[in-house]
Amino acid sequence: MKRYGVFDVLGPIMIGPSSSHTAGAARLSKIAGTIAGEEINDVKFLLHGSFAKTYKGHGTDRALVAGILGMDPWDERLKDSLKIAEEKGVRVSFEEADLGEVHPNTVKFLIKKENGQEVEVMGSSIGGGSIIITEVDGQKLEFTGEYPTLIIEHVDTPGVVSKVTSILYDNHINIAFMKVFRSSKGRSATMIFETDNNVSEEIENKIKSVEEIKSIKTINPVKEGE
Template sequence: MRFKHVFSIIGPVMVGPSSSHTAGAVRIGRVARQLLGRQPEEAEITLYGSFAETYSGHGTDLALVGGLLDFDTDDERIPEAFAEAERRGMRFAIKPGSGTMPHPNFAEITARAGGLEASVQGASIGGGNIEIYSLNGFDTGCSGYYPTLAISHEDRVGVLASITGTVSRSGLNIGFMNLSRKERSGAAMTVVESDRRPDEELLEALRKLPHVERVSVIDVT
């Protein structure tokens, strides 16, 4: 758990009742929405542990759907998230899962729209904070505490160097970086947490790099 200050424990400004089961859940939903890059047309949500046992009473289901609609933690529309999703044409299904996960407050989301798919596995670790364990099936994630680049690319010589060089030339400071690949010379993902949100010029430069397939910005700070 990476708590930064006392407000990380108290929790953010939010629609309750729980920073762990509501505010954290909103942020996990937003990560999935932003990884997809647009409002989902459909979403599948699987809950584990405490989330699966208490989601209705704590509003975790409403919070996750609200996050998929890109609501922030203090958005007064969260209690009406199901109705808002229906108005926007977003279909969703919520179900409990089985098995042991890294944290009791754990959710898995798969969202789809326009032929694209994004999947996220994450936990609400307290005080509205989250920890993302998997992005699009890759064993890599982020804290949700900093603006984050999620870059899908081929595993090729020089790709990582071109990514870090492009980020450096933009003046963006890298606070954390991780690369995960599914197989040698296959699909890979690089995650970069930075001190500020990347601008459109940097995003466009990254998208033009050889072997880079997709660039998403995750910013739920």
């Protein structure tokens, strides 16, 4: 049986009006920005379902921009995020889109960085401020952002998962959830580790040193009061 906490019932601390359309949107966008990394200069938000229909009236547009700028859902500056983005030289645009059989509160982020790199992230705000990331750069995956999370892209060969879990074990990092996604056998795959402890830069570098590892991203949870 699922256990519900006080924030599942009361909802998160946030700038209103809706936990799904503001708190969830800001949290989702902040994680998307973390995945993309620094020096973002252009973001197109492809809005699906109810996000597309109500994004202006419910403040979803401001929440999404706030998250990309690194703001938390309870940040008082959220309501002025569009102006702040303009001042920072971050171009933003919104477009209604049919993203297929996905949650009605779904957005795809098309992110461009100053170095020309492009990053795509898709995720959904699923209620009560909770979110789920479902795709990064075309790779299907799944994580909630509730735990410190490692996204590790690697060559799909035997023993890679064991090498990474051994590093985490040796450094006393407890794994709460782990999933592996791959495009096809023997090609590229993605490991998702949601852990009970934060992963230090030193541990991250040890994982990077594994020959089969292509890239690693560390996502810290967005929580009230932190």
